[in-house]
Amino acid sequence: xxxxxxxxxxxxxxxxxxxxxxxxxxxxxxxxxxxxxxxxxxxxxxxxxxxxxxxxxxxxxxxxxxxxxxxxxxxxxxxxxxxxxxxxxxxxxxxxxxxxxxxxxxxxxxxxxxxxxxxxxxxxxxxxxxxxxxxxxxxxxxxxxxxxxxxxxxxxxxxxxxxxxxxxxxxxxxxxxxxxxxxxxxxxxxxxxxxxxxxxxxxxx
Numbered sequence: 710x711x712x713x714x715x716x717x718x719x720x721x722x723x724x725x726x727x728x729x730x731x732x733x734x735x736x737x738x739x740x741x742x743x744x745x746x747x748x749x750x751x752x753x754x755x756x757x758x759x760x761x762x763x764x765x766x767x768x769x770x771x772x773x774x775x776x777x778x779x780x781x782x783x784x785x786x787x788x789x790x791x792x793x794x795x796x797x798x799x800x801x802x803x804x805x806x807x808x809x810x811x812x813x814x815x816x817x818x819x820x821x822x823x824x825x826x827x828x829x830x831x832x833x834x835x836x837x838x839x840x841x842x843x844x845x846x847x848x849x850x851x852x853x854x855x856x857x858x859x860x861x862x863x864x865x866x867x868x869x870x871x872x873x874x875x876x877x878x879x880x881x882x883x884x885x886x887x888x889x890x891x892x893x894x895x896x897x898x899x900x901x902x903x904x905x906x907x908x909x910x911x912x913x914x
Contacts, residue, residue, distance in 0.1 A: 716750035717762040724750050724764065726782035737773035763788040770795050770818075777802040784810050791816040795842070798823040801852050809834035818842040820875065825852040828879070830859040836867040845878035847906060855880040862891035873901040882908045889914035 728744050735742050740755035751758035757766030764786050774797035778784075784807035792811065795818045804824045808817070809831025817835065820842045828843065835841075845852055856864055861881055865871070874896065881888060881904070888909055892899070 715762055716756075716758055716764070720758075720762065720764045720786070721748075721750040723782045723785050724753070724756065727786075730778075730781055731774050732776040734773035734775075739772070740769060741772050741774075757791070759788065765789060765813075766791040768793045769797070772797060774798065775823075776800055778805050778807075781805070781807075784808070787811065787813065789814055793818040794822050795820040796822065801825040803827065804829055804832070804854075806831040808832055811835065812837065814838060815870075816840045820844045821846055823852050824854060826855065827858065828854055828856050828864060830863060833859070833864050833867050836870065838868055838871050840873040841868070841871060842873075842875040843879055844875040844903065847878050853878070853880055855882075857882070860891070861888055862894070865891060865895045868896055870898060871896050872898050874899060875901075875903045876907055877903050877905045878907070879904075880908050883910070885909070885911040886914040 725745060728741055731741065733741050744753050747753070750756055750764070751762065755768045756764060759765045765788050767786070767789060770793045777799055784805070787810065789811050790813050792814060799822055802824060803826040804819065806829045809829070812834055814835050815837050816839060821844070843854060845854060856879060861883060892902070
């Protein structure tokens with residue numbers, strides 16, 4: 710639900726800065742294109758606020774965003790608990806290390822967002838995560854994320870709260886004893902695990 714409390718001025722400024730820095734198609738956008746039409750950013754499509762007027766949720770699913778997130782004001786929205794950037798095209802850029810600043814996140818969805826390369830170790834700072842989706846459908850994208858250095862064990866070491874993990878299409882290239890132990894030693898609350906096309910090998914540990 711969206712709380713219609715008055716958004717704080719600094720939060721509105723950060724959202725406007727985010728919109729300005731993003732490249733997106735005005736004709737395809739259903740949310741970003743309408744931001745700034747009312748003074749209360751808590752009423753903007755895709756934005757969820759706390760009662761205090763802080764932005765705690767951002768849903769920019771399928772907003773035809775392209776380019777990267779360099780120096781983005783997104784990473785100053787430190788109260789964010791839920792962030793969905795799925796089904797955009799970040800042009801094979803790497804996932805920015807600054808995601809590690811958003812330590813209040815409980816839900817992060819970067820699936821089919823066009824990111825590529827090594828998943829940064831800073832993602833492991835997000836120790837409140839309940840859902841993490843970094844999956845890519847190989848039919849939709851040529852982008853390939855990988856978990857190499859840091860390896861899977863390092864990436865998930867702080868994810869004791871995690872209940873759902875989606876890594877489909879991420880190149881992990883790990884033998885059974887390695888990836889099985891990485892998951893079982895850290896993810897005590899895991900309920901859903903999806904790891905198709907991850908170049909895993911067996912046997913199960």
